[in-house]
Amino acid sequence: MMIAGADQRERIVITGIGLTAPNGNDLPTYRESLLEGRSGVTPYEIRYVGKTVAGVCKFDELRYQKRKDVRRGTRAGSVGIYCANEAIADSGLDWPNVDRASVGVFVGVTEHGNVETENEIHELKGFDYDTKFWSHHHNPRTVANNPAGEISLNLGITGPHYTIGAACAAGNAGIIQGTQLLRLGECDVALAGGVSESIHTFGIFASFKSQGALASHEDPTRASRPFDAQRNGIVVAEGGCIYVLERYDDARRRGARIYGEIAGYAMNSDASDFVLPNPERQAECMALALRRAGMNSDDVDIVSTHATGTASGDVQECQAVRRVFGASPRIRVNNAKSFIGHSMGAAGALELAGNLPAFYDGACHATINVDELDPECELAGLVINQPHESSQVDVILNNSFGMLGINSVVIVKRV
Amino acid sequence: MTSGEIKEVVLDILEGIAPDEDLSGIVDDVPLREQLELDSMDFLDIVMELRKRYRVQIPEDDYVELATMQSTVDYLAPLMKDLQKV
Numbered sequence: 377m378m379i380a381g382a383d384q385r386e387r388i389v390i391t392g393i394g395l396t397a398p399n400g401n402d403l404p405t406y407r408e409s410l411l412e413g414r415s416g417v418t419p420y421e422i423r424y425v426g427k428t429v430a431g432v433c434k435f436d437e438l439r440y441q442k443r444k445d446v447r448r449g450t451r452a453g454s455v456g457i458y459c460a461n462e463a464i465a466d467s468g469l470d471w472p473n474v475d476r477a478s479v480g481v482f483v484g485v486t487e488h489g490n491v492e493t494e495n496e497i498h499e500l501k502g503f504d505y506d507t508k509f510w511s512h513h514h515n516p517r518t519v520a521n522n523p524a525g526e527i528s529l530n531l532g533i534t535g536p537h538y539t540i541g542a543a544c545a546a547g548n549a550g551i552i553q554g555t556q557l558l559r560l561g562e563c564d565v566a567l568a569g570g571v572s573e574s575i576h577t578f579g580i581f582a583s584f585k586s587q588g589a590l591a592s593h594e595d596p597t598r599a600s601r602p603f604d605a606q607r608n609g610i611v612v613a614e615g616g617c618i619y620v621l622e623r624y625d626d627a628r629r630r631g632a633r634i635y636g637e638i639a640g641y642a643m644n645s646d647a648s649d650f651v652l653p654n655p656e657r658q659a660e661c662m663a664l665a666l667r668r669a670g671m672n673s674d675d676v677d678i679v680s681t682h683a684t685g686t687a688s689g690d691v692q693e694c695q696a697v698r699r700v701f702g703a704s705p706r707i708r709v710n711n712a713k714s715f716i717g718h719s720m721g722a723a724g725a726l727e728l729a730g731n732l733p734a735f736y737d738g739a740c741h742a743t744i745n746v747d748e749l750d751p752e753c754e755l756a757g758l759v760i761n762q763p764h765e766s767s768q769v770d771v772i773l774n775n776s777f778g779m780l781g782i783n784s785v786v787i788v789k790r791v
Numbered sequence: 792m793t794s795g796e797i798k799e800v801v802l803d804i805l806e807g808i809a810p811d812e813d814l815s816g817i818v819d820d821v822p823l824r825e826q827l828e829l830d831s832m833d834f835l836d837i838v839m840e841l842r843k844r845y846r847v848q849i850p851e852d853d854y855v856e857l858a859t860m861q862s863t864v865d866y867l868a869p870l871m872k873d874l875q876k877v
Contacts, residue, residue, distance in 0.1 A: 442810075443810035443811050444808070444809060444828075447808075447810065448832070509843055512835045512839065
């Protein structure tokens with residue numbers, strides 16, 4: 377399935393993965409949770425909103441940071457630093473001898489700065505809104521590049537760093553940006569993916585609630601239920617996933633383990649609504665990614681959906697998937713948000729990571745919490761509640777969509 | 792507040808700002824920066840904490856007075872003599 381005659385410099389592969397998810401702080405644990413149906417959604421409480429549910433990560437911040445760095449930085453920064461360090465360790469790169477100027481950091485974020493701004497305003501209220509008491513840390517914590525910048529500071533990386541603001545398509549967008557910059561020769565190693573600190577801003581919960589799109593359930597582990605007839609909204613989650621991306625030749629030369637190759641990708645815009653998805657544009661985005669990969673829909677084994685558990689969003693993505701894949705007998709369709717909630721800027725990267733081990737173990741994890749499938753979400757190949765064992769998985773297509781009509785698709789193939 | 796109490800306040804603030812450091816051996820007349828990993832943002836934290844906790848205003852021109860523990864306590868003593876330690 378390799379593109380015949382493709383310039384070898386164009387071939388970009390994944391050689392390291394570092395992640396934190398509400399149900400695992402490394403890929404093997406996360407994968408095991410997905411295959412065993414283990415949710416990471418728990419009871420949660422946040423100021424003003426009160427009791428709710430969320431996907432909460434429990435990684436060890438102090439594994440790669442001093443207490444002072446944690447205090448000075450942001451949660452998104454700590455998530456990014458943990459994931460980036462884990463990814464580098466996983467990649468087997470001879471990090472002490474890697475030219476740090478040749479490394480780029482590209483981190484997708486749904487939003488950044490809300491957490492710190494809300495905290496500061498909350499604190500300022502105690503001082504009758506006298507701005508003399510506003511923290512000098514506010515600006516470095518809230519600049520949009522903060523999570524990527526904290527990674528560069530922590531690891532001494534002097535190549536380019538920035539975040540990619542792409543709503544909930546951001547995780548894929550980070551991977552795409554890393555791929556593009558490697559192809560352009562702007563860096564030799566890309567740390568690329570996405571992070572989310574979103575459970576620490578009450579505004580996200582309150583806004584989804586006002587929109588009628590915040591999930592609730594007496595059992596938190598059952599609250600995130602894409603495709604189920606009783607779904608009632610989004611479970612907000614934090615998390616992160618950073619990949620080490622390299623050119624295929626470089627990876628081969630150093631004998632790196634290769635998780636998969638970025639076979640194709642696409643991003644486009646709905647240009648139709650602030651919040652409502654557009655299945656036509658989503659389908660076009662998937663079709664464009666397939667075309668660029670030199671594939672057709674029959675080549676895909678797993679479609680990792682974006683579906684968030686909202687009434688209309690899930691139905692519309694199903695329409696888009698049907699348009700592209702029809703009744704393809706080969707594909708299996710799944711969803712990771714049913715386990716961990718919606719990890720916003722990290723979602724695309726984390727959801728792809730949860731599927732990559734399928735290249736080795738042949739399994740397609742399920743979408744859980746489907747008690748009664750919504751007839752409008754019936755899809756050929758939808759893997760419900762129990763994983764599906766295949767003989768071989770060669771191609772994974774990963775959807776990630778966001779507000780303001782931003783769509784992203786990444787296709788990864790076995791090498 | 793006595794000079795001893797002011798020193799306790801400053802140490803308490805430093806504990807929050809430099810949580811990885813051992814503050815037990817701080818020498819009063821040696822610059823804090825030579826004994827601890829402190830940068831300009833950290834000194835601004837000291838200023839902000841004094842402002843938040845005791846409403847003590849330290850003009851920018853006086854920041855140099857915070858160089859050592861002794862100079863800090865000497866500088867704060869007249870400003871904090873009528874305040875109760877919290």
